[in-house]
Amino acid sequence: MTKATKVETMIWEGGVDGYLDLIDQTRLPNEMLRIECRDVETVWEAIKMLRVRGAPAIGIAAAYGVVVGLQTVPDEDEQFFARMDEVVNYLASSRPTAVNLFWALDRMQRQSASLRSELPVSEIREKLIDEAQAIHEEDRQMCHAIGDHGAGLLADVDGVLTHCNAGGLATAEYGTALSVFFTAQDRGHDLHVYVDETRPLLQGARLTAWELMQRGIATTLICDSMAAQVMREGRVQAVVTGADRIASNGDSANKIGTYSLAVLARAHGIPFYIAAPSSTFDLTIESGAQIPIEERNATEITHGFGRQTAPDGVQVYNPAFDVTPADYISAIITEQGIIRPVNEAKIKQVLGFA
């Protein structure tokens, strides 16, 4: 656990008067700076400015943010619960489209409400730290469970390719796709991980390569266009990525470029795996056709590196995600087990809805 702790995305330091200590991800990979969030404004700013990012990590930060925000009021019932509403509304405004943010804030608010008639404020404070730490710990355990299930799939693999960042920086600790690699390492299996830089925002180059190197895993950075060549040369024998949203039939939306890797993997006879918690599944949609593809700003492509690299006025197509059809996915690794083959019946069975 020592190695893991050094790069832990978030740490709660102290008791009811403690603070949230988190990595400023905007400074990576050039600087490893940690921020001490001792007031709710600092937590809000960290979420807003993407100093902490990734759906699970945002939820955890917001939960601790509630604890910090309540430190400014005395142990008096009226003031405490008025402040709770204020803090929750404030934090909810930091990234209004982040589902995990609302989920975590709601959980903190419900926990405090349920205790209002039972406990004094001083004890509710303790329970709220417990709740935030439970959210944190549940996520940590989810990541480890994904790693435990997935590591066995890579038993015969020396080289593996990943895309974007599905690592500890986006979660409590081990991440999803990266948890599979970290768990393999914990078991003494040294993988060589090839990392797509992941244009346009370079999460692979900036974050994933950094996380892997921090843990001493052999890491090679490539441009996205080199993945096919890396497969052809036999440098990798599997691909593992995360997912943002998975439909009932297993079609999986993830960072743009993932679908490309799945097609290339099949052409080279290499398995393509997705690692994602069960919370990623959206069983209200039948297939990937119902997943809207967000298009992002042209400047991410034309001015991505601090200077202009394309002509003025050029038209750009910048889909943030693509959808990989279930048929291309060899298996989906969840905290509840491995879904293989990937189809609706198997998904329901593994996730316990059969």
Next chain:
Amino acid sequence: MTKATKVETMIWEGGVDGYLDLIDQTRLPNEMLRIECRDVETVWEAIKMLRVRGAPAIGIAAAYGVVVGLQTVPDEDEQFFARMDEVVNYLASSRPTAVNLFWALDRMQRQSASLRSELPVSEIREKLIDEAQAIHEEDRQMCHAIGDHGAGLLADVDGVLTHCNAGGLATAEYGTALSVFFTAQDRGHDLHVYVDETRPLLQGARLTAWELMQRGIATTLICDSMAAQVMREGRVQAVVTGADRIASNGDSANKIGTYSLAVLARAHGIPFYIAAPSSTFDLTIESGAQIPIEERNATEITHGFGRQTAPDGVQVYNPAFDVTPADYISAIITEQGIIRPVNEAKIKQVLGFA
């Protein structure tokens, strides 16, 4: 021709006392600056600093550079031919690995040597301008012939994808892959061209998008990782790229990412074409296995645009080229005709070696 002339890579202005006028490609796409090369040092610097780039374009610039370099000596036989040797050796040192550079310089030197006993220096000067313009014109005609042969292949195509820069900037005028699009336009067929930005050096974003926009062709820039999604959505119905070196069996080396496109095109039932002059074929090698893949500096990936975007010390794999097996190539478009299917016998037949 008006539209074409405006963006012509190189123009010889005037007679024996004239000068070479060329686009400074290092300033594209942000600025359209032309350089007047009135002495051989300026030509040398333009080649050295990649202000003019692309094998055919370098050869043409060097030929005109010889003419400019000889303007400093009087019409006296000894001085003229001594200066010729000096100028040729000097220009040859500008990019020592560029085959077309030596070929063009050799052609200029042989032409002058063959005329030494027949004509006075004043008339040899005229003949050398003629020779440089012949090199220029032959390349222009080669580009147009590729366009003429290739445009018919896109008759039923609305959207097409290209990679890197196989355009007029690298040649006398129309380029190779881009010549197919320009010729289609000349025939009244409006294509929509999707351009891979082409990491790491972004030739697609910086040069190809610019050339297409200059000629009023509908252009959409994408990241390399988006090509599969663009195919899946039916936005393109063909892929056309250039090539750097083609083996006897049709295996084709080109900018890294080309092989990826060929595999993705097949998976989507889209034809994949290469447009290249017959000089690209190296019939001394049997297959792509004999083509060495140049690896370039890691900083192209880690520090591509003036700032660091990957961790200190990260290992990088940066192959400059990949090889697309002949089997993935629907046709090769040459100035001598279309090679289809792509195999040794058909190559020899079309290129006249059968």
